[in-house]
Amino acid sequence: MKSSRLLSILLLLQNRGRLTAAQLAAELEVSVRTVYRDVEALHAAGVPLYGDAGHAGGYRLLDGYRTRLTGFTSTEADALLLSGAPGPAADLGLGPSLAAAQLKLRAALPAELRAQATRIAARFHLDAPGWYTEDADLRFLRQVADAVWHSRTIEVRYRRWKEPTDVDRRLEPYGLVLKAGRWYAVAGPGPRTYRVDQILALTPTAEGFQPPPDFDLADYWQRHQADFHARLHQEEATVRLSPAAAARLTGAAARALAATGSTETDGWTRAVLPVESADQAHAFFLSLGAEAEVLAPAALRARLAETAAALAVRYAGPAPEAEPPTAAAP
Structure with missing residues (x-):
């Protein structure tokens, strides 16, 4: 219109x-x-x-001209109210500011939209982190955010997965990303991605920096995710799955099952599934128990057979009697 x-x-x-x-x-x-x-x-x-x-x-x-007209539609007002996730705002120290902004937004809305906003707040709640995630160590998040905002370098002690695990880095933080309940700092040189909860120590500096003029945080993150998923599943396994096991697959494994699966006469499905590594595949297919059979690669099948044989020996006889706990010394 x-x-x-x-x-x-x-x-x-x-x-x-x-x-x-x-x-x-x-x-x-x-x-x-x-x-x-x-x-x-x-x-x-x-x-x-x-x-x-x-x-x-x-x-x-003209300089100084402002309009108070918002022209909010009903769905636009709903979207703005739902976008105010209290958890991330609190992480950044903006919880009170978010609450104040939402009050001002409601006050600026027409009466009918204000009533709908109240219903939205009562019926929808956003909780981004997954069920089994532990509380992350975010003691340095606000300092990282301050460095992002003021374009100041920071010196950090960072824990990574490979040796040496604890390293010192001087970073130029270009931006922060919240993904699945975890905060990530995108920083130069590079840029590269760092988990904020893996920062062990942080020292602010007075040294400024300028992000590359062509850097776009959203575009970088999209490319980073695509590269991560491309590197995540570089191996594959040929398997047979019972209907129960097939129903448990999610994500890339479920998509591969739909693309490569063929149903056999006994009702099981033969498919080629992506795997991250031999260790991850070993643990995953063990979790499916007798509802799955790995056909290839041969090394993975042999390793699973060896583990199954060891389990059979361990559980062949009666369970040993539990020894009573030893009394503590006075």
Whole structure:
């Protein structure tokens, strides 16, 4: 709708400053000619909007002009209220600010949307972390966030998975990402990704830095995830699965089952599944017990057979009697 588009132009200029007609057209997914017509309509409505010609030109609002008009739709108001996750805000020390912002948002809404916002808060609660995750050590999160915001380098003692595990790094933190309940710092040089809960010590510095001009945090994270998943499953196993075992597969294994699986006469399914490593595959297929059979690779099948034989020996006889606990010395 034209009225919605006019409001979008007004809010874009209010929030971003000078924008060219081409930039506005790209944001609104309309033609440049449409933007010209919309700007004329805003002029006619008395909005103090003017344009500068030339290479550095564009449209901008008169300095100091602000609009109180929000034009929230019902779904937009719902989305904003649901986006305020209290856990991450508290991690960053912004819990009170989030609560205040939500109060101001509700106060700015029309009465009917304010009532709906109250229902949304009562019926939906966002809790991002998984069920079996332990509380992470986030004692340095606020210092990392402060370094991100002020573009200051930090010196950290960091624990990684390979030897030597504890290393010293001087980082230029470009941004923070919250993924599945865990905070990650994206930092140069590199950039590379660091888990905030693996920082053992942190010293702020007064040294500033400038992120690369072409760095985009969302784009980096998307590429990082794609690369992670590509490296995660570089091996595969040919297996037979009972219906019960097949139903337990999730993620990449479930997708591989759907793509490669074929049902055999006994009702089991033969498929080629991705695995991370020999150790991970050994533990995973053991967890499926007799509901799965690994056909290849031969080394994995032999290792599972060896483990199964050892278990059979261990459980062949009666359980040894439990010895009574030893009394503590006085």
